[in-house]
Amino acid sequence: MTLRLEPVLVDTGSDDEEGLLVFSNDRLVAVLVRLSDQHDSSAGSWFIESSFGIRDGHRTFPDLTAAQEWISAALLGARR
Amino acid sequence: MQTTPLLRRLQAIATPTDEEREVLASLSGATRQLRPNEDIARVGEQPSVVCLMLEGIACRYKISADGKRQIMSFHLPGDMPDLNTLFVHTMDHNFGALVPTTVITVPHDKMRGILVRYPRIAHLLWRETLIDAAVYREWIVMRDRPAYARVAHLFCELFLRMQVIGLSKDLSCPLPLTQLQMGDALGLSDVHVNRTLQELRAEQLIRLEGGTLTILDWEGLNYAGEFDSLYLHLKRAA
Numbered sequence: 001m002t003l004r005l006e007p008v009l010v011d012t013g014s015d016d017e018e019g020l021l022v023f024s025n026d027r028l029v030a031v032l033v034r035l036s037d038q039h040d041s042s043a044g045s046w047f048i049e050s051s052f053g054i055r056d057g058h059r060t061f062p063d064l065t066a067a068q069e070w071i072s073a074a075l076l077g078a079r080r
Numbered sequence: 081m082q083t084t085p086l087l088r089r090l091q092a093i094a095t096p097t098d099e100e101r102e103v104l105a106s107l108s109g110a111t112r113q114l115r116p117n118e119d120i121a122r123v124g125e126q127p128s129v130v131c132l133m134l135e136g137i138a139c140r141y142k143i144s145a146d147g148k149r150q151i152m153s154f155h156l157p158g159d160m161p162d163l164n165t166l167f168v169h170t171m172d173h174n175f176g177a178l179v180p181t182t183v184i185t186v187p188h189d190k191m192r193g194i195l196v197r198y199p200r201i202a203h204l205l206w207r208e209t210l211i212d213a214a215v216y217r218e219w220i221v222m223r224d225r226p227a228y229a230r231v232a233h234l235f236c237e238l239f240l241r242m243q244v245i246g247l248s249k250d251l252s253c254p255l256p257l258t259q260l261q262m263g264d265a266l267g268l269s270d271v272h273v274n275r276t277l278q279e280l281r282a283e284q285l286i287r288l289e290g291g292t293l294t295i296l297d298w299e300g301l302n303y304a305g306e307f308d309s310l311y312l313h314l315k316r317a318a
Contacts (some may be wrong), residue, residue, distance in 0.1 A: 014275040035271065038278055047271045056146050058269035 001072040003029075005064075010049060014038065019049065020064075022071060028052060030071055035060070053078050082134055082184065083107050085158030085245040092244040092314050093211060094204050103198055107132060109186040114138075114177035120162070121175045127165045129185035133157045136181025137257065140173050141264070151265035153215060154178075154238065154257075158245045163205060166191060179256045211313050218311040223267050225306060230266040231276045232305030235286060239295060240309055251298060256291035280304070 003022050008031070010019035015036035022030040030051040037043045042060060046067045051057030054074040061067035083105045090096055096104065109129065114120065120138065121127045138155040152173065155161040162175050166188055195202040215237075222233045235255075242253035259273040266273070280286045285301045287294040295301055302308075 012275065014278065016271075016275070039271065039274055042271070047269070056148060058271070060269075060271060 001075060003068050003071060005032075005068075012049065016047070016049075020046075022068075024072075024075055029075060030054065030057065032064075032067055083132065085134065085156075086132055086160070087158075088245045089158035090204055090208065094207060096204060097200070100198060100201050100204070103194060103201060107184070107186055107194075109184040109190070112183050112185055114181040114183065116177060116179050118181075119174055119176040120183065121165070121171050123171050123174055125171045126169045127162060127171065127188075129187050130160055130163050130166060130191055131175075131183040131185055133159045133161070134182040134184060137178045138176060138181055138183075139178055139261075139265070140175050142173050149264045150267075151261065153212070153219070154265065156238075156241055156245060157247070160205070160208075163191075163209060166195075178261055211311075214311040214313065222305075227266070227268050227272045227276045228279060229305050230268065231262065231273060232280060232285070232301050233307050234262065234266060234305075235280075235293060235295065236301055236305050236307040236309070237312070239293065240312060240314065244314060251295040253293055254291060255288065255293035 001024060003024055006021040006023065008019045008021050009017050010031060010033050011017065012033060015038050016033045018034040020032045021028055022032060031049045032046045033049040035042050035045045035047055039045070045060045045062055046064055047060045048057045048067070048071070054071065055078070059070065061070060086107070087101060087104055090104065114136070120131055133155055134157055136157070138161060139151045140153045140155070140161060141149050141151045143149055153161070165171065195205070222230055225233070238255060239248060239251070239253050242248045247253055259270040259277070263270045263273045277288060281288070283300070285295070285297050285304060287296060
């Protein structure tokens with residue numbers, strides 16, 4: 001499953017504002033946010049701020065590849 | 081004395097007589113030391129003892145099908161969180177330590193004997209379990225609020241409960257919980273808990289360092305958490 005990413009600024013009420021809209025088949029399925037320095041050891045990780053059609057979406061991943069793999073797998077699971 | 085937290089806890093919600101205090105103070109059993117995340121009793125088990133917490137923090141929790149832990153309540157020294165197993169024999173939830181925790185285990189038979197001989201102690205402990213239920217009701221409502229209010233509410237509650245058992249100093253108390261543990265209790269990700277802590281710090285409401293919570297503005301934190309201590313049914317409040 002190919003995901004399309006589109007940069008976006010997200011107002012999370014915190015320093016975490018660098019985000020990506022994640023599309024699958026031109027449908028928005030998740031909003032990823034890059035964690036800022038206020039998260040110490042997790043800084044730079046990608047957090048699923050919001051997701052659509054995916055259960056238990058609030059997860060953190062060390063990099064974008066891992067985040068996309070998990071989202072793809074979760075979408076496949078949701079369609080089963 | 082080992083049972084001091086229990087006496088303090090019960091004296092905060094009722095007035096036991098000298099004799100009742102003596103009986104409670106002499107509660108004894110095997111001491112059990114628990115590591116963080118070590119379970120005391122699991123779903124499906126039928127414990128033959130009740131635990132009286134002496135030190136640490138424990139919780140009741142359940143694990144959902146996708147492996148997520150939901151913490152339903154926190155328990156502090158003086159609490160007897162599995163007292164219900166005296167009457168409801170099979171555990172329908174897990175009960176485990178979150179930080180290094182010490183409990184004494186009192187055999188059911190011994191506990192039943194005390195309740196039969198001293199009905200007023202039974203009433204006291206009944207009152208305690210009713211307040212336990214009141215905390216559940218409060219949490220149902222609290223968990224529907226924004227992250228900011230949930231975290232503030234939790235801090236207000238834990239501070240008052242720590243104060244009752246003599247573990248607070250001025251407006252500080254131990255709070256060795258991780259952000260993940262708080263999140264599992266509040267229905268929040270650790271990321272949201274962290275953001276909220278930064279917000280509460282920036283607003284000069286709290287300080288949380290080295291496992292110690294310091295409340296800088298009690299009224300402000302109460303307001304932030306929409307906190308009203310009524311449900312704890314304490315005879316005195318901060």
